[in-house]
Amino acid sequence: MNSFFLYFKDPKVEQQYQISNQHSKRLSTFMCLSFGFIVAFIIKVVQSSHEKNNNGFILNLSMLIYLVVQLIFVWKNNQYLRLGIILLNHSVTIFFIAFEDRSGVDNQMAMLQGVNQMAATYLLVLTGEYIDGMITIIILQIFRILWGIFQSDGIQYSALVTSTMLILYINYYNYQYNKAKRSQYQLTLADTRWEDILKKLLLQQSYLILQFQEENLHFSVKQIRNCEKLFKTDEEAYAFLKQATNQNKIMQNVIYDLIREFKKNNQQTFNNTFLINFQKRIIRAEISIYQGDTPTILFLFKDFFNERKTNAKVVLYQYKQMLKLIVKILNRINQHTFCQNKYQSIQRKLIFIHLVQDIKNNIKLKKIQLNDFLNNAIKLHQNVKVNVQYNCSPSIETSINILQIVILQIFENIKSSQILIRTCYTKENKILCQFEGQFNLEKILKFKDYFETPFLLLFESYEIKNQTLEFIFPQSIDIPFSIY
Template identity: 25%
Template structure:
C-alpha cells in the first residue's frame, strides 16, 4: 500500500527494496554519467586556464576536481548517499549560477539557464516525490524572489504563470512516481508468481519471460526438458529452429511472440494450449501457457503419464501389461508356426518382464482380495512347460493380502522346483493361509529357495522345505479388510 501524500510504501521492507532498485537502476548510472561528463569539462577547463595563465580559474578547477573525486568515493563506497548527493548538486548549481552576470551575452545566459534547469529536472526524475516537491517549490521560490529583487515591476500574469507551472510540475511528478511505484509493485508480484511457479513445477518444461523493452525472450528455468536448454542463447536457438504445425512456415519464437501480443491487447491468460513442433527432425506435441504481467511468463511443457496407487491397477498399467503379453504371445505363436519347435529364450523374456513388473508394484503395498485360481492361470502363461494343478480348501474368510507379493513368491518356488509336475494345495483357515506346493527339489534347489524367500519375510509366517514339498504360511491381512471394503 502507498501513502497517498508522500508516495512511499507503508511496508518498510518493500520500501527498502524500491530504494535499492532506484539506486542500482537510476541513481548510480546517473551519478556515473555526471562524474564522467564533469571530469571532461574540468580537464578541458584546467587546460584552458593553464594556457591563459588564469591562476584563479585553476584554483577553482582544482576545487571542482576534488569534488569530483569525492563523488567517485561516494559512488564506490556509499551508494546509499547518492540520493542526497544528487539533491545537493542541484542546490549547488542553483546558488553557483544564480548571480547575474551583466557581462554575459543574452543568448549565452539563456543557454546556461536552460542547461541548468534541464539538469535539475534530470536529477529530480531519479528522486522521490517528496524530494521533487521540495526542490520544485524551493527552486521556483528562489527564482521568484530574485525576480522581486531585480525586477520589482513585473506583471501579475508572470506570478500566476509561475504558480500554475509549479503546480503542473508537481502533479506531473506525482503521477510519474505513482506509476513507477505501482509498476515496481507489480514486478514484485510477478517475481513472486515466478518463484511459486518454479517451486511447484515438476513436469518436464522450460520457463522463460518476455521483455517488452527489447522484444526478446529471457530464459528462467528448465526442468528435465526434452532438449537441453540452460541459457537464453540455447532458448533462442530452440525457439527459432522449432517449426510449428504441418506447414512449417513459422518458427516457435514468432508463434509465441504473436500470441503474447494478442494477449497483451486482450489482457488475458493462456493455459495449456497444444501445439506440434518440428525440431531437429523430431516431431513433438508440447503444451504452452502464457501468464500476462509486466513481463509475461511463458511455460512450455511436455506431459508425462502419471501412475497412481489405487486398489486396482491403473488403466495405463493394464494397457501396457496387456500389450507386453500380447506382443510376446504373438511372437511365440508365429515362430512356433514357422519353426515347429519351442523357444525357451522368448518365454524367459516374458518371465523377466512380468517379474520386474511385479517388483515395481511392490512399493504400493496394495491390499486386495486374492483369487488363487486367477493367479495360477496367469502363471501358467509364464511357465507353459509346467503342468500346474490347484486344490483350494476354503475353510474361513476370503484371503486378503498383497497379491503381487504372492505372485512373486509362487514364481520363486516354481522357478526352483525341478519337476514339470506341480500341485498347489491352498488351505485357508483361522486368519492364515497355508500353501503346500508339491514338486521335486534337490539340496541345491532347497538352499537357493530358502535364500530367495528371505526377501518376503514380512508376509511369510513360516517356511518349511522338503525334497517333495514347499510349505508356506502366509498371513491373511484381515486388519485391512475394512480398508478394502471402504475403497
C-alpha cells in the first residue's frame, strides 16, 4: 500500500477493493445526498417564486438543473462516481458561500443551514478516497478563508488561524480513517486466503508456515505440522532453513531473494516448486508467499513424508504380467523362425517394467557417452527409420535408469515412419538433444507429469512441442540418495 496516497500497489487488489468494498456504499451515499439537495433546491425554487425573488429564483433553478443533470449522468456512468462526489461537494459549498440569497434569513436559520451544509460536505469526504477528500478539504477551506478576507470589513485573525489548523487536523483524521479501512481490508483478504488454503490441507500433509519480519530480516515460525522427519521444534526449523539448499544456495537466502522479487513486482501471491537438498535427501516442496501486513511463507512438502507400504496385490499382479510376457516371447520364438519386430516390442516392455521397478529402489548415477546411449536405444526400435546428426560427442553424468525410461517412452510414442535425432552444444555451451518427427504428445505429456521429479533431475530445461522434443542436460547431477 502506498504510504502517502493510500492506494494498493497491486492494481487487481485496488480494483477489487473499489468494487467490493467501496463502490456500492459510495454510490448510495452520493445518490441520497444528491436527492436531498435536489429536494432542498426544489423548496428554494418554490419559495423564491412565491416571494417573487427573481434573482434567487434563477440561481436556485440553475443549481437544481445542475444537480439533476449530474445525478443522472453519474447514475448512468458509474466510472465517474469519484469525480461526481468531488464536483457535488465543491458546487454546493461554493453556491452556499458565494451565491446563496440570504435576504430575509435571520442568523439562526443561516447558522442551521451552514451546519447542515458542513455535515453533508464532511459525509462526502468520508465516503470518498483519501486523496479526493484531501483535495476537497484544502480547496474549499482556502476558498472560505479568501472569501472571508475579501468580503469582511474587519479580519478576525483567530478565525483564519483556526481555519488553517482545521485543514491539517481534518486531513490527518481522514488519512488515519482511510488507512485503517484499507489495512482492515488487507488483513481480511490475507486471512481469507489462508483459510481457503488451510482448509485444503489434509491432516496428514506436511507443511511449515513462516512469517518474515522485514524490520530485522528475521523469520518467525507460525505453524509446523507432520514434519518430524525433518524438524520438530522452532529451533530445528530455523536450522533447516540455514542447512537445506536449492541449487547450492541456502534456502534462507533463496527465500530472501523470492521475497525481494515478490515485493519488487507488487505481487499479491507467489507459488513455485523447488527441489530441496537436506541431509543427503531430496525433498520436493511447494513454496507460496502471501502478502498481508508481513510476508507469510508456506512450505508444503510433497510426497517425501508419505510412507509407502508394499501392496501385495500390486506385486502379485505385476508378477503375473511379467510371466505372461515371458510366455509370449517363448511362444514366438518356438513358432516362428523370424519375428524380430514382435520380439523387440515385448523385449522393450520387459525392459520398461524392469527400469520402473529399479528406480523405486535406487538411482544409478553413471558417466556415459550420450551418442552411444542413443545408438543403443535405436537398436531396440528397428521398425523406425532414424537419422542422426551428432554435431558433438558429449559426455554426461546422469541417472541411466531414469534416462532409459524417458528415451523408451519417446520411441514408443513415435507416430511418423522416421525421426531425426540431433546432439549439439548451445550458445551457452550446454548439451542439447533434439528429436524431430511426429509424436503422440498427449501420452508424452502425461508421462512427463507422472515423472515430474525425474524430469527436474535429469534435464536443466526441456521443451515439448508439436514436432520437436528438446532436452538440455547439465554436466552432472549430484544425487547421493534415494527419491522414493
